[in-house]
Amino acid sequence: MEAAIAVLEGRRDQVKAVGPGALELECGKPSLAGSVSQRACVFCGSRVVLYPIADAIHLVHGPVGCAAFTWDIRGSVSSGPQLHRLSFSTDLREGEVIFGGEKKLYAALSALIEEHAPKAAFVYSTCIVGLIGDDVSAVCRRVASERGIPVIPVQSEGFKGTKKDGYRAACDALFELVGTGEGEAPYRGDPELADSPYSINIMGEFNLAGEAWIIRKYYEEMGVRVQSIVTGDGRVEEIRRAHRARLDVVQCSGSMNYLARSMEERYGIPRRQVSYFGLDDAAEALYEVADFFKEEPSIMARATAIVARETQAVQAAIEPFRRDLEGKRAAVYVGGAFKARSLVKALRLLGISTVLVGSQTGNREDYEALAAICDPDTVIVDDSNPAELSRIVRKTGAELFIGGVKERPIAYKLGLGFCDHNHERKIPLAGFEGMVNFAREVHASALSPIWSLVRA
Amino acid sequence: MPSSKLLKHTEAAIVPREALTVNPAKTCQPIGAMYAALGVHRCLPHSHGSQGCCSYHRSALTRHYKEPVMAATSSFTEGASVFGGQSNLLQAITTEFSLYDPEIIAVHTTCLSETIGDDIPQIIGKAKAEGKIPAGRYVIHANTPSYIGSHVTGYSAMVRAFVDYFAESTGRRHGKLSILAGWVEPSDMAELKRMLAELGAPFILLPDTSGVLDAPLTGRFEMYPEGGTRLDDIRLMGDSYAAIGLGPFATGAAAKLLDTKCKVPMNILDLPIGLSATDRFIDKVRKLAKVGVPDSIAKERGRLLDMMSDMHQYTYGKTVALAGDPDQLAPLAEFLTDLDMKVKYLVTGTPGKSFEPRLEELIGKAEPGDYRGAPADLFALHQRLKSQGTDLLIANTYGKLIAHDEDIPFVRFGFPILDRVGHSDFPYVGYRGGMRLLEKILSVLMDRIERDAPNEKFELVM
Numbered sequence: 001m002e003a004a005i006a007v008l009e010g011r012r013d014q015v016k017a018v019g020p021g022a023l024e025l026e027c028g029k030p031s032l033a034g035s036v037s038q039r040a041c042v043f044c045g046s047r048v049v050l051y052p053i054a055d056a057i058h059l060v061h062g063p064v065g066c067a068a069f070t071w072d073i074r075g076s077v078s079s080g081p082q083l084h085r086l087s088f089s090t091d092l093r094e095g096e097v098i099f100g101g102e103k104k105l106y107a108a109l110s111a112l113i114e115e116h117a118p119k120a121a122f123v124y125s126t127c128i129v130g131l132i133g134d135d136v137s138a139v140c141r142r143v144a145s146e147r148g149i150p151v152i153p154v155q156s157e158g159f160k161g162t163k164k165d166g167y168r169a170a171c172d173a174l175f176e177l178v179g180t181g182e183g184e185a186p187y188r189g190d191p192e193l194a195d196s197p198y199s200i201n202i203m204g205e206f207n208l209a210g211e212a213w214i215i216r217k218y219y220e221e222m223g224v225r226v227q228s229i230v231t232g233d234g235r236v237e238e239i240r241r242a243h244r245a246r247l248d249v250v251q252c253s254g255s256m257n258y259l260a261r262s263m264e265e266r267y268g269i270p271r272r273q274v275s276y277f278g279l280d281d282a283a284e285a286l287y288e289v290a291d292f293f294k295e296e297p298s299i300m301a302r303a304t305a306i307v308a309r310e311t312q313a314v315q316a317a318i319e320p321f322r323r324d325l326e327g328k329r330a331a332v333y334v335g336g337a338f339k340a341r342s343l344v345k346a347l348r349l350l351g352i353s354t355v356l357v358g359s360q361t362g363n364r365e366d367y368e369a370l371a372a373i374c375d376p377d378t379v380i381v382d383d384s385n386p387a388e389l390s391r392i393v394r395k396t397g398a399e400l401f402i403g404g405v406k407e408r409p410i411a412y413k414l415g416l417g418f419c420d421h422n423h424e425r426k427i428p429l430a431g432f433e434g435m436v437n438f439a440r441e442v443h444a445s446a447l448s449p450i451w452s453l454v455r456a
Numbered sequence: 457m458p459s460s461k462l463l464k465h466t467e468a469a470i471v472p473r474e475a476l477t478v479n480p481a482k483t484c485q486p487i488g489a490m491y492a493a494l495g496v497h498r499c500l501p502h503s504h505g506s507q508g509c510c511s512y513h514r515s516a517l518t519r520h521y522k523e524p525v526m527a528a529t530s531s532f533t534e535g536a537s538v539f540g541g542q543s544n545l546l547q548a549i550t551t552e553f554s555l556y557d558p559e560i561i562a563v564h565t566t567c568l569s570e571t572i573g574d575d576i577p578q579i580i581g582k583a584k585a586e587g588k589i590p591a592g593r594y595v596i597h598a599n600t601p602s603y604i605g606s607h608v609t610g611y612s613a614m615v616r617a618f619v620d621y622f623a624e625s626t627g628r629r630h631g632k633l634s635i636l637a638g639w640v641e642p643s644d645m646a647e648l649k650r651m652l653a654e655l656g657a658p659f660i661l662l663p664d665t666s667g668v669l670d671a672p673l674t675g676r677f678e679m680y681p682e683g684g685t686r687l688d689d690i691r692l693m694g695d696s697y698a699a700i701g702l703g704p705f706a707t708g709a710a711a712k713l714l715d716t717k718c719k720v721p722m723n724i725l726d727l728p729i730g731l732s733a734t735d736r737f738i739d740k741v742r743k744l745a746k747v748g749v750p751d752s753i754a755k756e757r758g759r760l761l762d763m764m765s766d767m768h769q770y771t772y773g774k775t776v777a778l779a780g781d782p783d784q785l786a787p788l789a790e791f792l793t794d795l796d797m798k799v800k801y802l803v804t805g806t807p808g809k810s811f812e813p814r815l816e817e818l819i820g821k822a823e824p825g826d827y828r829g830a831p832a833d834l835f836a837l838h839q840r841l842k843s844q845g846t847d848l849l850i851a852n853t854y855g856k857l858i859a860h861d862e863d864i865p866f867v868r869f870g871f872p873i874l875d876r877v878g879h880s881d882f883p884y885v886g887y888r889g890g891m892r893l894l895e896k897i898l899s900v901l902m903d904r905i906e907r908d909a910p911n912e913k914f915e916l917v918m
Binding site: 031032033034035036037038039040041042043044062063064065066067068069070071072073081082083085086087088089090091092093094096097103104105106107108111112114115116126127128130131132158159160161162163386387390405406408409410412413414415454455 | 465467471473474475476477478479480482483484485486487502505506507508509510511512513514515516518519521522523524525526527528529530531532533534536537544545547548549550551552555556566567568571572601602603604606671673674675676677678679805835854857
């Protein structure tokens with residue numbers, strides 16, 4: 001395995017093979033300047049977390065690029081308003097960089113709120129705003145008082161850390177909303193649950209391809225009220241009342257733990273970390289919640305029934321795929337390490353072993369948890385780059401790659417199957433039915449006849 | 457059914473907006489610089505800014521080309537933004553030469569590094585003095601702050617930088633014509649080369665993304681695919697007997713520099729999109745290179761003209777809305793006018809004074825009810841189409857949000873195209889490109905006639 005992981009000197013401690021001893025993977029450090037990193041910035045982190053709130057204005061304060069590159073690229077589906085799919089930017093020009101952009105920001109915000117009557121506005125600071133010293137908070141306060149809606153600055157200057165710091169800035173922004181709503185908003189789900197005392201927030205779920213709706217359906221079938229989804233198919237009025245839920249159910253470890261922790265501290269709402277990918281994790285996500293509400297035994301009974309019914313259905317549905325895929329090897333490189341863990345397990349369910357696994361943003365605990373479930377010799381990487389990934393992929397003999405937009409063409413060039421497990425996925429991969437979709441997608445790509453036409 | 461499903465937040469009523477860009481018809485300079493740098497062989501684009509910039513540009517180019525896009529970044533942190541990005545760039549230069557072995561690192565700046573005031577030539581000088589740049593390897597730069605110009609001017613700045621750093625005049629002219637390519641697709645670059653070869657005019661094309669962003673699947677990952685302009689050829693451009701810049705916005709600056717620096721006479725033309733603009737290109741090459749136009753090219757022209765004549769009853773009088781970049785829009789509008797279509801709405805996000813006069817030369821002044829937004833955004837265009845409608849929309853992929861809402865026949869053209877293939881592989885420039893463009897236009901117009909036709913008017917022969 002040593003040969004497989006020959007890497008750049010400065011990255012030696014960020015690439016390790018799983019062995020008998022402790023993993024001791026170095027992580028959480030900024031990318032080496034000059035590496036072709038797959039990572040993004042603080043703004044990117046904030047933008048992806050808040051983006052799905054569909055009845056808010058998302059105004060990017062900065063030059064046009066940051067707004068242009070995040071315009072409608074993430075398939076976070078809304079059942080109602082589509083405001084989040086428009087691109088709003090102050091499009092700062094040279095004059096404002098010299099003389100300040102506050103006036104323009106004020107005018108832009110006022111015009112947008114006038115025109116679209118949103119429930120709230122988020123104002124994202126970009127790199128340059130951090131330098132020219134605009135008092136974004138002051139402008140936001142002024143517009144909020146004039147217009148009577150929350151206008152929330154997001155401190156997402158790109159250079160102030162990594163994407164993870166952007167998650168945190170987004171959580172700070174969300175935390176300004178949470179707790180500001182009086183009474184209850186009209187319930188969007190099953191009307192019979194409108195007054196249920198068993199309520200949760202689904203957090204860190206962005207409703208890509210409608211995944212939040214699948215998860216919501218399970219919980220409601222269990223008899224649990226979904227107070228809010230933060231932020232998939234998100235609505236400002238629901239997030240303002242998220243503090244009324246009894247439990248925060250948190251997916252996507254990096255993005256929402258911080259908000260959940262803040263809610264625990266201020267409102268005493270406990271939190272549970274879950275994942276919805278793969279059969280085991282999806283089942284566990286239901287049991288966690290049922291266990292929390294054990295005062296009402298029917299919830300666990302229904303959870304058990306759902307898991308039994310769905311597991312049976314899924315196992316039958318994926319069996320033909322598994323038979324074909326048995327013995328294949330996969331490489332996984334995704335944004336967060338928690339998701340990577342679910343993927344390793346889901347792949348194993350399909351008879352596929354993971355030979356390379358990594359993430360852009362994992363922390364030490366994430367990677368240790370990851371190593372604990374991986375086979376010996378699995379290579380674990382933090383903050384990798386294309387040259388390194390493609391070299392390790394070839395050495396490990398992976399036949400399938402699971403990653404995001406920048407990894408897809410690399411995988412194809414190598415003649416590997418590919419499954420997008422990032423924000424460009426077009427079909428829901430979460431929950432039980434998601435597992436079937438995942439199996440179908442992996443099957444479709446890993447076993448495509450195209451790869452047999454490649455002469456390496 | 458035009459239910460405004462996607463962008464139902466667009467109202468027909470037009471409110472003047474000063475402080476706000478909604479749904480931009482442009483993006484920022486650095487991505488243009490990155491694209492241009494990818495058109496030079498073994499050149500590694502380098503984004504001097506936060507990691508996010510580089511990541512966004514690579515993702516956007518990857519979505520458009522469905523190809524790996526290699527570029528590095530200075531990975532600015534809070535410290536770099538206070539103390540300057542010098543140490544990051546120096547570290548990056550070392551890392552890149554040792555890890556990726558490029559021949560050239562092409563640094564472009566961002567709003568962040570520009571506002572901090574990093575002096576890139578000084579940093580490059582320091583890297584050189586400290587021996588961080590191996591012999592026969594180069595670091596060049598272009599200033600591309602995101603708050604000036606657009607992606608198009610960023611492209612222009614990087615093309616100019618290649619000329620600035622490398623083109624040399626030895627005083628001995630050679631027989632090659634220098635062609636500066638505007639921001640077009642790899643397929644267009646390949647078509648330009650094919651036409652020039654057909655004309656028998658030896659040439660150097662800069663940049664050239666064919667063979668880079670349309671690379672074949674080989675089972676191997678190539679950090680530097682085999683395409684791209686060779687460094688030696690860029691040097692030789694200084695001894696060309698003449699240069700042609702295709703598209704004033706994207707190539708004017710480089711052509712002017714080649715003229716002043718190396719005394720290579722410049723000729724700035726429209727991109728050869730459509731019949732008339734291609735005529736001008738061919739004619740210019742013919743005169744400069746003193747070659748005859750071969751029968752093969754004359755036949756290509758004849759075939760395009762033949763298709764135009766065969767189908768002109770379907771294009772006659774159709775109103776068109778266009779959004780895109782100035783260098784493309786001017787000849788495109790001219791082509792549509794040649795087809796007896798009426799360019800009623802036109803939007804570009806790229807600012808620049810020369811565009812509207814050029815447009816007027818090509819298609820005449822705007823008439824009452826026409827809209828020429830330069831610069832303007834797609835939201836402004838959408839509002840006008842919502843109230844007045846049009847027969848055809850030609851724009852990049854974002855145009856589909858409008859086309860879907862307003863139920864308008866739609867042809868994808870420009871950057872980015874995020875939802876279809878073909879643009880990397882089949883050109884829009886030249887006579888053959890004109891045929892492809894016309895085929896696309898006719899297909900959507902005729903599909904619409906068939907979709908809306910009552911049974912008795914649904915005809916087999918069209």
